[in-house]
Amino acid sequence: MVPEAHVDKTLRILIVEDSEDDALLLLRQLRRSGYEPVSRRVDTPESMESALDQEDWDVVTTDYNMPRFGPREALSLLKRKGLDLPLIVVSGQVGEEVAVSLMKEGVHDYVSKSSLSRLGPAVVREVREAKVRREGEQAQEQLRQSMDALLAIYEASQLLSSTLETEEIGTRLLEIMRRISNLTTAVISVPDEHRQLRVWRAIGFEVLWHRVRYTPEAQAALYGVLETGEYQLLELQQPDHPGESLSTLYLPLRMRERIHGVLEIYGPEDMTQSNMVEILVSLTSKAASALENARIYRELAERESQLQELVGKLITAQEEERRRVAYDVHDGMxxxxxxxxxxxxxxxxxxxxxxxQSQELLDRATELVRQTVEESRKVIANLRPTALDDFGLAAATRLQVEALWEEGWEVTYEESVRDERMPYMVETVLYRVVQEALVNVRKHVQTSRIHVELEHKGEAVRLRVRDWGRGFEATEEAAAGPGERVGISGMRERVALVGGEIAIESEKDEGTSITVYVPLPESGTIPVRQAGLNFE
Amino acid sequence: MSEPGAARLVIVDDHELVRAGLRAMLSAEPDFEIVGEASDGAEALELCRELTPDLVLMDVRMPRMDGLAATREVKQHLSRVSVLILTVHENQDYMLEAIRAGASGYVLKDAPREQLTTAIRKVLSGESTLNRNLATQLIQRLAFEVYEREEPSSANPPPDPERAAILESLSTREREVLELLALGHTNRKIAQTLFISVGTVKNHVEHIFAKLGVSDRTQAVVRAFEFRIITPPALQ
Known part of the structure; x- marks a missing residue:
């Protein structure tokens, strides 16, 4: 058998042989078989090892009868080196059992020196088989890499979509990129308001990207990516290191029409081999969608807080207005x-x-004027009782409770706040919650028993309004009339305004309890006598 | 028109119309003489220093210096001048605060004329202007607060020479009368309880006022609690 015409006829052969003559015979035989052998002869393990280290070989032959060396030693050396080279024993007669046992141990073939004509075909076959083996291994390796990449993409999308923090997404993206590709350094750059790309996050050897990133070629490519939204693959020369180039991949962080930034990857030549670019593109698009989600979430949160602020302003303004009108009525009418x-x-x-008759008329007029005073007193109390400003929450709440008591309700009141003062808004909010809760009780609850509790404990104040009325099921809160809904959501908004929490618990036929908990700032209370009365 | 020996009154209110209304109502009473008017607390204080009236009708909510601050000042410097607070607020907290400030009483601005004149006369005669239930409630609240406030150190209170002197000066009978005053009892009721004449009770009360440096019953009781001469009655 002769090597096929298109096959490279060069054969790199390492001959383990102590006889120069036998080696020459062997080479002659191979030439006869059509090879152009390039060879080296060695006869000690040391020289064989250095030959393996220095050059690549297609095949190794070994003699059987040497003083310090033989096929078994050659075999173990190849194994140790991790080399899958065909090893053919070329020797004098060794007997069939020996030959069989050598083959079992891993020698690929045995050719007798007396029938060297077999050597050519044996070499052809073994070299080919070794090549098949190698290719198989490569294919497996590639498969493994693809699997790794797929797994990485899967993990990456899980990881990227598990956070709404922009910073976190950036950091994670760079780490994932480094894990699945052999990049050296990577950068995420984002455009500022003037569309100038600014480095936002980087990973790896900083000096390296610094060297190439600001070259005109790199900048042109970067802005190209930002303009077109298409990735660019290029080789960038390192200005201070002539001849050394960096494989560079610029990927857009693009979500539909929006380009969040550019992912810049720098690394060795083989970084962008095979399907790696596709994988990186796919990962980048995942990251872009995560960034888009984060952006939308952030906007939503911002709008939410703006809304909250607006509601807060509205409540404060309303409170101010009520206060103003109350004092106007007090001082004027x-x-x-x-x-x-x-x-x-x-x-x-x-x-x-x-x-x-005239006495009656005069008495009537006098009484009407007196009633006007009485009415205006009620108006003031409904708008904003002066007692809330002058004496604080505990006193103002007691007034509400007393009013209810006078209407015939069985109402109890317990408080440990006394004449301590809290911040203006806290007092106002809690006062309004009591007011709203008592309005609800009056209107809907069908009970005569109510308990109001006001407790100042440590750095917080706790308010509880409990009734023993008909209660409602959770689903009914939503189904309640518009007035009630406004009442309850109004309470929630007010309580949120002072950073408190509200819990509304209700059970059918068991009654309802509203509990509000508001943290107070340090030294949030001041005794009324030090504060003085607020008559101004 | 006022007769000789009529009580000298000062009206303090930032609303001119209200002052005019009060003046119109009171000038019909021969035993009252309105000697001055002020439109805020600071003016009132100045006027009191100048005129030393028997009684000041004091509004609460006024610019510059409010009525309670002015009352505190008046009582501190001119303890013989009685103050009757006039307000539109109808609740205990305001009354309590007025009495804390040293006022002898508290009348609503829209009280009928008879009620106002009665209150003025009561204050002038050293009687309590508050109705008994209200007075008792107020005093209890006040006493409770004094008691609570001093509780932490009550096991070993710091020596108070003023308190010691007052305690020393009060007779056993006077302390009994003081305790009954704290329950909001009238002179008649006190006389019945202690099996003494109403005249004797009046004498005791006047001595108590002098020893405590006050001009009316309410202030006497407030003082007595503050100096822990009597302990608060059981809370209802």
Whole structure:
């Protein structure tokens, strides 16, 4: 058998042989078989090892009868070196058992020196088989790599979609990239408001990307990616190191029309081999979608907090307005009515009425003016009781409870806040919650028993309004009339405004309890007597 | 028109109309003479220093210096001048605060004329203007607060020479009368309880006022609690 025409006829053969003559015979035989052998003869393990280290070989032949060396030693040396080279024993007669046992141990073939004509075909066959074996291993290796890559993509998408933190996504993306490709250094750059790409996150050897990234070629490519949204693969020369180039891959972090930035990957030549680029593109798009999600989430959160702030402003403004009107009524209308009442009384005492009829009319007018004072007092109390400003939450709450008690409700009140003052908004919010809760009880609850509790404990104040009425099921809260819904959501918004928590528990026929917990800032309370009355 | 020996009153309110109304109502009473008017606390204080009236009708919510601050000042410097607070607020906290500030009483601005004049006369005669239930409640709340406030150190209170002197000066009978005053009892009721005449009770009360440096019953009781001369009655 002769090597096929298109096959390279060069054969790199390492001959383990102590006889120069036998080696020459062997080479002659191979030439006869059509090979152009390139060979080296060795006859000690040391020289064989150095030959293996220095050059690549296609095949190794070994003599059987040498003083310090033989096929078994040659075999174990190849194994130790991790080389899958065909090993053919070329020897004098060794007997069939020996030959068989050598083959079992891993020698590929045995050719007798007396029938060297077999050597050519044996070499051809073994070299070919070794090549098949090698290719098989490569294929397996590639398969393994692909599997690794697929797994990495899967893990990466899990990982990327498990966070809404932009920073975290960037860091994770770079780490994943490094794990699955053999990149040396990578950068994520993002455009600023002037569309200038700024380095946002980097991984690996910084000096390296610094060297190439700012070259005109690299910059052109980077902005190209930013413009077109298509990736670019290029070789960049390192300006200070002539002849040394870096494989460079610029990938857009693109989600639909939005390009969040560019992922820049720098590494050795083989970094972008096989299907790695596709994998990196796919990962980058996953990262881009994670970034888009993060952006949307951030916007939503921002809008949420803006809304919260707006609601807060609204509540505060409403409170301010109520306060203003209350004091206007107090200082204006009420005093006028008071003065009118006093004048009418003075008039009565100076001018005893001439007739019963005129006396009745005068009495009626006087009474009406007195009722005006009474009414304005109610208006003030409904708007914003002055007691809340002057004496604080505990006193103002007691007034509400007393009013209810006078209406005939069985209401109990327990408080440990006394005359301590809390921040203005905390007092207002808690006062309004009590007010709203009692309005609900009056309107809907069908009970006469209510308990109000106000407790100042450590750095927090806790309010509880409990009734023993008909209660409601959780689903009913949503189904309640618009007024009630506003009431409850109003409570929630107010409580949120001062950083508190509200829990509304209700069970059918068991009653309802509203518990509010508001943390107080350090030294959040001041005794009223030090604070002085707020009459201004 | 006021007769000789009429009580000298000062009206303090930032609303001119209200002052005019009060003046109109009170000038019909021959035993009252309105000697001055002020439109805020600071003015009131100045006027009191100048005129030393028998009684000041004091509004609460006023610019510059509110009525309670002015009352504190008046009582501190001119303890013989009585203050009657006039307000539109109808709740215990305001009354309590007024009494804490040293006022002898508390009347609503829209009270009928008779109620106002009665209150003024009661204060002038050293009687409590508050109705008994209310007075008792107020005093209990006040006493409870004094008691609570001093509780931490009550096991070993710091020596107070003023307190010691007052305790020393009060007779056993006077302390009994003081305790009954704290329950909001009238002179008649105290006389019945202690089997003494109403006249004797009046004498004891006047001595108690002098020893405690106060001009009315409410302030006497407040003082007595503050100096822990009597312990608060059981809370209802």
């Amino acid at each position: 009420t005093q006028l009515a008071v003065a009118s009442y006093q004048h009418l009384q003075a008039f009565t005492s100076y001018h005893p009425s001439g007739s019963l």
